[in-house]
Amino acid sequence: MKTEILRLIDIFGIVAFSISGALAGMQKRLDLFGIFVIAFITAMGGGTLRDILIGDLPVSWMKNSSYAIIIFVSALAAIFFNSIIQNYQKLLLVFDSIGLGFFTLSGIQKGMDFGFQPGVCIALGTFTACFGGVIRDISLNNIPLIFQQKEIYATTCIIGGIVYFLLLKLQVPYLPADIICVLIIFLTRMLAVRYKLRLPVLYRKPKSDDP
Amino acid sequence: MKTEILRLIDIFGIVAFSISGALAGMQKRLDLFGIFVIAFITAMGGGTLRDILIGDLPVSWMKNSSYAIIIFVSALAAIFFNSIIQNYQKLLLVFDSIGLGFFTLSGIQKGMDFGFQPGVCIALGTFTACFGGVIRDISLNNIPLIFQQKEIYATTCIIGGIVYFLLLKLQVPYLPADIICVLIIFLTRMLAVRYKLRLPVLYRKPKSDDP
Amino acid sequence: MKTEILRLIDIFGIVAFSISGALAGMQKRLDLFGIFVIAFITAMGGGTLRDILIGDLPVSWMKNSSYAIIIFVSALAAIFFNSIIQNYQKLLLVFDSIGLGFFTLSGIQKGMDFGFQPGVCIALGTFTACFGGVIRDISLNNIPLIFQQKEIYATTCIIGGIVYFLLLKLQVPYLPADIICVLIIFLTRMLAVRYKLRLPVLYRKPKSDDP
Incomplete structure (x- = not known):
């Protein structure tokens, strides 16, 4: 049963990141096929890196064709959503944040397995969550969100991961701990963007800037 | 015997992508060593990703030094060709398209094995074919051909892959099916560039552009 | 004992690349967490690629949490160094060159094992040494040092590797050969930058430049 929950968590993350990838592709005016490719690599990038690092090969999307169908349907949904809501940037933020939550948890749980x-599990969760978005952004020639030096990003995954292990240590059962972990990451990221939360920056003014 | 044909297909793809990598490196005025490095990663990138995703490790170029020699000779040939033909862009297109055909087939066949x-085999073929060119272009700080939103690129691999499986289903023997698959991808890509074939683009004008 | 020396070599390389990553992150004014992330991927990138290519999975930093601690302490040291020395570019060069030496050797030795x-071992050493710096630079949206078409970079790893195998062939014991290999790579790189050593560049003037 635990395997099934893990698969479900994976699927939610895949749906969210497929939509975020498709939205980013539309924003860059890619053709239809390009949109599906970006949706695919955004959704599969994190899990693929996770499986390669662990050595759980062949990677999961090769063993199970249903992933491709989920991505295809999600990308279609993105095209549909977009035609109603007409606000790329906000939609992309919401789905990127949802994906961040689910994929962090999926990376952590696979690490525990x-x-x-x-x-190590938290690092693995963070890589799983962030990598899809990084290759989405690099592929589209954007500066990756994670490196944009704006609001906190990967830090939200770490926070969620630490809370998760604290909850498990406090004997909280898996299901509520799972839900809290995903919610914390999603909410922290949304609040970080809303209230422009940043970590302290360490730098001295370069000398050449001095008058 | 099938293994030998697979190796032969791989070698043709390697030769074509080595030349395309070396040409791209010369265009960016890299030094001699840089040209060989770009030839190497362009030629080996796709197959390496393929082997990692499948879990067939160590990757093939580590088990067999002959790959390095083939790449070295191909890069030398590129330097020679270039001094006669003097048309980087067209030469690069031709060799990139040949490599696309052979590597799609090699990815598909390894997937079938x-x-x-x-x-999944078609997706694997597409990744194998496109990845070398993507890292060639990213390394040289170019926007990857595959994301340039011009003529169809990865779509040609998918078309070739679908035709290949239809032919096998129609009981066409392997060798002619192999040849047809490579030819279709090569010709579709060349025609796409010649006649500027594109897939439909999905986008609305951003609101800020409205008068 | 050989395994312990290999681990020690790995650790020296990790320390050097962590510092170089942290310095590069400070230069780009990343926040504190971003600096640690860049330090981590710079330090772990090369070894991770090496282990994936060989198929020695899960990758080493997942089996042993001490790597993360070493990187954390090294990044703190970088922040400290930087506040005294105040010369990013020179510090970064020194630590990048030290890392280059140790990681080339670590890649070669793992290949021999x-x-x-x-x-193949030399190619593996070169990839191990260069990849961390490449993803550091790509992540920070810099043109990778290795592709900057300035002084020789990866060539120094190849030179060090060739000298290493010559020494072993001449029956030089491992420890002195190890030390000479690292020193040659470090010194060649430093001298290359100091005296602007370049390999010959192959290109014709593009026709459009002609009068």
């Missing part, structure tokens, strides 16, 4: 320590 | 379904 | 031929 393979017996890694909490710190 | 490992027992994946046709859809 | 897995029984690959010298040419």
Whole structure:
């Protein structure tokens, strides 16, 4: 049953990132096929990196064709949503944040299945969550959201991961802990963008800027 | 024997992409070593990704030094061709298209060897064919051909892959099916560039553009 | 014992590249967390690629949490160094060159452990050494040092690798050969930058430049 929940979490993340990828592709005026390709690599990038790092090969989307169908339908949904809502930037933020939550959890849980320590699981969750968006942005020649030096991004995954392991340590059962973890990451990211939360920046003015 | 044909297909793809990489490196005025590095990663990128995704590790170029020699000779040939033909852009297009055909087929066949379904094999073929060119272009700080929103690119691999599985279903023997698959991809890509074939683009004018 | 020396070499390389990553992150005014992320991927990128290509999975930093601690401390040291020395560019060069030496050796030795031929080991060493810096630079939206068409970069790894195998062939014991290999790469790179050493460039003037 735990495997099924893990698969479900994976699927929610895939749906969210497919939509975010398709939206980003439409924003860059890609052709229809390009939109599906970007949706695919955004949705599969994180999980693929996770499986490669762990050595769980062949990667999951090769063993199961249903992923491709889910991505295709999600990308179609994105095209549809977009025609009603007409606000790329906000939609993209919402779906990117949802994907961030689910994929962090999926990376953490797969790490736990393979017996890694909490710190490694959190790092794995963070990579799983962030990598799809990074290759989406690099492919579209955007500066990756994660490196835009604006609101906190990957930090939200770490926070969610730490809370998750604290909850498990406090004997909270898996299902509520799962839900809280995803919600915390989603809400932290949305609030970070809304209230422009940043971490402190460390730099000195370069000398050449001095008068 | 099938393994030998697969290796032969791989080698043709490697030669074509080595030349395309070397040409692109010369265009960017890299030094001699840089040209060989770009030839190497262009030629090996697709197959390396294919082997990593499948989990067929160590990757093939590590098990067999002859690949490095083939790439070296091909890059030298590119330097020679270039001094006669003096048309980077057209030469690059031709060799990129040849490589696209052979690598799509090599990805599909390796997928079949490992027992994946046709859809997965076609996706694997497309990744194998497109990835070398993507890292060639990213390394040289060009926008990848595949994302240039001009003529169809990866779509030609998908078309070739679908035709290939239809031919096999119609009991066409492997060798003619192989040849037809490579030819279709090569010709579709060349015709796409010649006649500026594009897929439909989905976008609305951003609101800010309205008068 | 050989395994322990290999681990030690790895750790020196990780420290050097963590510092170079943290310095590059500070230069781009990343927030504190961003600096640690860049330090992590710079330090772990090369070894991760090496382990994936060989198929030695899960990758080493997942099996051993001490890597993360080393990177964290090194990044803190970088922040400290930087506040005294105040010369990003020179510090970055020094630590990048040290990392280049240690990681080339670590890639070569891991290749030897897995029984690959010298040419493959040198290629593996070069990838291990150069990849961390490449993803550091791509992540920060810089043109990778390796492709900047200035002084020789990856060539220094190849030179160090060739010298290493010559020394072993001349029956030089491992430890002195190790030290000479790292020193040659470090010094060649530093001298290359100091004296602007370049390889010959191959190009014709494009026709459009003609009067």
